[in-house]
Amino acid sequence: MSMHLWIIPLLPLAGAAVNGLLGKRFPRALVNAIALGFTAAPFAMALWVAAQFAGLSPDQIPHIERYATWLSAGAFSAEYGMYLDQLSVIMMLVVTGVGFLIHVYSVGYMEHEGGYYRYFAYLNIFMFFMLTLVLANNYLLMFVGWEGVGLASYLLIGFWFLKKSAADAGKKAFITNRVGDFGFLIALFLLIKHFGTLQYDSLWPLISRYPVETGAAGLLTAIGLLMLVGATGKSAQIPLYVWLPDAMEGPTPVSALIHAATMVTAGVYMVARSHLVFNRAPDAQMAVAVIGTLTAIFAASIGIVQTDIKKVLAYSTISQLGYMFMACGVLDYVGGIFHLMTHAFFKALLFLAAGSVIHGLGGEQDMRHMGGLRKYLPYTFWSMTIATFAIAGLPPFAGFFSKDRILWSAWSSGYHVLWLVGVITAGMTSFYMFRLWFLTFFGKYRGPNPETVAHGHDADAQHAGHTGAVQDAKDAHAAAGSHGHRSPHESPWVMVVPLMILALLSLVGGWAGVPHSLHGSDRFGTFLSPAFNEASATPGAAAATPAEAKPESEDNSTELAFSSISVGLAALGFLAAWWLYYKRPELPERMAKAAGGLYTLLLDKYKIDELYGAVIIQPLILLSTNVFWKGIDQGLIDRAVDGSATDAREASDAMRHMQSGNIRSYAGWVAVGAAAVIAFMVWRGVR
Amino acid sequence: MVPLSYYLVLSAILFACGVAGFLIKRNIITIFLSIELMLNGVNLSFVAFAAQLNKLEGHIFVFFVMVVAAAEAAVGLAIIIAVFRTRETLNVDRVNLLKL
Numbered sequence: 001m002s003m004h005l006w007i008i009p010l011l012p013l014a015g016a017a018v019n020g021l022l023g024k025r026f027p028r029a030l031v032n033a034i035a036l037g038f039t040a041a042p043f044a045m046a047l048w049v050a051a052q053f054a055g056l057s058p059d060q061i062p063h064i065e066r067y068a069t070w071l072s073a074g075a076f077s078a079e080y081g082m083y084l085d086q087l088s089v090i091m092m093l094v095v096t097g098v099g100f101l102i103h104v105y106s107v108g109y110m111e112h113e114g115g116y117y118r119y120f121a122y123l124n125i126f127m128f129f130m131l132t133l134v135l136a137n138n139y140l141l142m143f144v145g146w147e148g149v150g151l152a153s154y155l156l157i158g159f160w161f162l163k164k165s166a167a168d169a170g171k172k173a174f175i176t177n178r179v180g181d182f183g184f185l186i187a188l189f190l191l192i193k194h195f196g197t198l199q200y201d202s203l204w205p206l207i208s209r210y211p212v213e214t215g216a217a218g219l220l221t222a223i224g225l226l227m228l229v230g231a232t233g234k235s236a237q238i239p240l241y242v243w244l245p246d247a248m249e250g251p252t253p254v255s256a257l258i259h260a261a262t263m264v265t266a267g268v269y270m271v272a273r274s275h276l277v278f279n280r281a282p283d284a285q286m287a288v289a290v291i292g293t294l295t296a297i298f299a300a301s302i303g304i305v306q307t308d309i310k311k312v313l314a315y316s317t318i319s320q321l322g323y324m325f326m327a328c329g330v331l332d333y334v335g336g337i338f339h340l341m342t343h344a345f346f347k348a349l350l351f352l353a354a355g356s357v358i359h360g361l362g363g364e365q366d367m368r369h370m371g372g373l374r375k376y377l378p379y380t381f382w383s384m385t386i387a388t389f390a391i392a393g394l395p396p397f398a399g400f401f402s403k404d405r406i407l408w409s410a411w412s413s414g415y416h417v418l419w420l421v422g423v424i425t426a427g428m429t430s431f432y433m434f435r436l437w438f439l440t441f442f443g444k445y446r447g448p449n450p451e452t453v454a455h456g457h458d459a460d461a462q463h464a465g466h467t468g469a470v471q472d473a474k475d476a477h478a479a480a481g482s483h484g485h486r487s488p489h490e491s492p493w494v495m496v497v498p499l500m501i502l503a504l505l506s507l508v509g510g511w512a513g514v515p516h517s518l519h520g521s522d523r524f525g526t527f528l529s530p531a532f533n534e535a536s537a538t539p540g541a542a543a544a545t546p547a548e549a550k551p552e553s554e555d556n557s558t559e560l561a562f563s564s565i566s567v568g569l570a571a572l573g574f575l576a577a578w579w580l581y582y583k584r585p586e587l588p589e590r591m592a593k594a595a596g597g598l599y600t601l602l603l604d605k606y607k608i609d610e611l612y613g614a615v616i617i618q619p620l621i622l623l624s625t626n627v628f629w630k631g632i633d634q635g636l637i638d639r640a641v642d643g644s645a646t647d648a649r650e651a652s653d654a655m656r657h658m659q660s661g662n663i664r665s666y667a668g669w670v671a672v673g674a675a676a677v678i679a680f681m682v683w684r685g686v687r
Numbered sequence: 688m689v690p691l692s693y694y695l696v697l698s699a700i701l702f703a704c705g706v707a708g709f710l711i712k713r714n715i716i717t718i719f720l721s722i723e724l725m726l727n728g729v730n731l732s733f734v735a736f737a738a739q740l741n742k743l744e745g746h747i748f749v750f751f752v753m754v755v756a757a758a759e760a761a762v763g764l765a766i767i768i769a770v771f772r773t774r775e776t777l778n779v780d781r782v783n784l785l786k787l
Contacts, residue, residue, distance in 0.1 A: 660783070661783035661784055661785075662779075662780060662783050663779040663780075663782065663783070664710065664713070664779060664780065667709055667710055667718075668710055671706060671709075671710060
């Protein structure tokens with residue numbers, strides 16, 4: 001039975017094609033209808049597929065559909081086909097569902113912007129590539145989606161390409177991702193070299209024959225580490241996370257899409273998809289866990305001092321992705337994907353709510369100019385509240401269940417240090433999120449007085465300045481101008497409704513995975529874990545799998561105690577934020593002064609960008625300028641090409657003088673020539 | 688009997704005079720005559736060798752050269768007249784362009 005899975009990714013592509021090629025002449029309503037229609041349809045179809053999937057018997061999973069041989073070279077061939085198991089079902093639902101909500105929201109958010117059709121075409125193409133990535137039945141097709149989301153993110157981050165910082169941020173994202181892609185590509189080459197295929201269904205049995213590489217690192221460790229390099233690029237982990245904070249230059253719904261539904265989750269998905277490799281490579285798996293944990297606390301510490309509302313959220317994403325990697329690293333892939341899902345809900349909500357705040361303030365992003373917005377933006381406030389509680393890990397919101405599951409996995413698999421760092425990070429997360437919450441919605445409004453504000457305000461000018469980019473410059477300027485004069489206002493319904501839906505999901509999304517210790521049934525885990533069960537992934541090779549049967553009779557009270565520790569820390573973070581940013585708002589400044597260098601270091605994001613600039617980028621630029629540009633390109637290639645032309649010209653110039661037009665000189669040449677011939681003949685004759 | 692070398696030396700002198708006139712003179716007609724002089728210097732060599740070696744080919748060659756020289760004179764003089772008509776000069780140094 002075929003479910004025609006190929007239709008799901010192709011629908012957004014069709015939408016992108018129509019909007020991208022013809023949208024310039026369409027009225028906005030039509031652009032909206034196309035963009036939303038071609039994302040609602042794959043969501044509906046994903047729901048239908050999920051329903052069908054639920055009816056499959058276990059031996060029909062994974063459900064693989066093959067459509068055609070995509071390319072074949074010698075013994076190697078790759079198919080165009082789709083692979084549906086529990087993992088891709090969940091990813092597909094998250095991508096289409098959250099993606100669709102972000103599309104709806106964008107209709108309101110981008111109302112005043114130029115290049116409307118272009119924006120929606122890019123969004124749709126983003127969905128297409130992400131769906132290709134999660135549904136592909138081989139690594140090569142996955143790589144197409146992998147590169148494609150990189151392209152789409154480049155286009156969207158640099159959407160306001162007239163602004164240099166936005167164009168630079170787009171380039172930075174793309175180039176940083178290229179570094180990671182390189183690692184992933186080498187991993188794929190290794191797979192081809194040693195296994196001769198990239199098809200999941202033929203790869204899994206081959207890999208499962210390998211023993212666990214304890215002690216000596218081997219092939220699978222190398223593959224795993226290279227895959228990790230790829231994942232750090234796409235999922236913004238140390239050391240390749242630097243592109244994500246800059247990606248805030250894009251429109252806010254784009255940030256939501258990148259952070260929640262597409263792009264950054266790709267790395268986690270890829271690690272989870274390659275679980276057979278990581279299961280057999282303890283070193284690579286350890287690296288995943290350590291990098292994830294380090295990233296989690298590192299990004300959280302930067303997030304504490306950021307003042308740009310979107311930057312705080314960006315660092316929180318990096319930090320939360322760190323948790324997902326930590327989960328994958330301690331072999332709790334279910335926890336990783338669970339957190340991926342709940343994170344998709346509350347991070348999309350956070351970004352969209354932040355976007356609603358920014359929209360309501362006419363482009364203001366600095367939290368120091370916000371405050372007291374609770375009164376002006378009630379719906380945004382309530383949805384943001386739910387999201388903040390969810391990300392802080394307070395029960396019964398979604399983040400609590402997933403984050404706690406990860407922390408418990410870290411502890412119970414013996415990584416006590418990782419658990420400790422994770423718990424501290426949870427407290428920090430709670431602190432900086434509530435800091436954002438208090439700064440934005442409580443206290444007095446610190447923005448410019450609505451009566452006196454003029455076009456000249458930075459953020460306003462920026463907001464309007466973006467627009468001239470493509471079209472309707474005059475129109476948009478007028479719109480943004482009128483915008484700036486108003487006091488903070490609630491967003492239109494088309495933006496608020498997605499917020500409400502996501503708020504609901506952030507509230508109940510975690511209930512799917514209530515752990516046994518809380519007398520839940522962990523339906524999420526029960527559903528997803530077969531995908532990570534080695535026997536089911538490799539039909540026919542079950543004998544080789546030492547099943548990782550977790551003892552279900554876990555010490556519930558210990559788990560509960562650990563939960564209460566992390567909840568307690570989260571509550572502590574809340575109280576600290578309340579004390580510093582609500583009760584005594586003058587304190588943080590004094591503390592910042594007291595902390596001095598440490599504060600500046602955090603504010604400068606540990607100067608990592610500067611470090612990369614000095615260690616990698618500057619030497620590269622110097623090398624490129626002096627050796628490749630001036631040395632090889634100008635000195636060697638240009639000189640060879642230009643030099644041969646110059647030589648030919650000079651030689652011709654000399655020869656030209658023989659053609660004087662003077663008959664007697666010609667006669668002279670004839671005589672000289674004749675004399676030379678005679679001399680030659682005489683010489684020959686004498687010899 | 689006059690030895691062969693006498694003829695050859697005379698022939699060489701005639702040819703050298705022709706070459707010198709050809710290179711030095713500026714008047715087209717003089718140059719033309721210098722060419723005739725060279726041709727006849729060569730003709731002298733031919734007949735001298737023919738007589739010395741008792742062969743007929745040298746004589747025949749001389750006739751051919753004379754015929755060609757006559758034809759050349761006819762064509763050459765026609766060209767000279769055409770050049771004079773357009774340029775109003777017979778100085779070769781001033782006839783240095785293919786077109787006017």
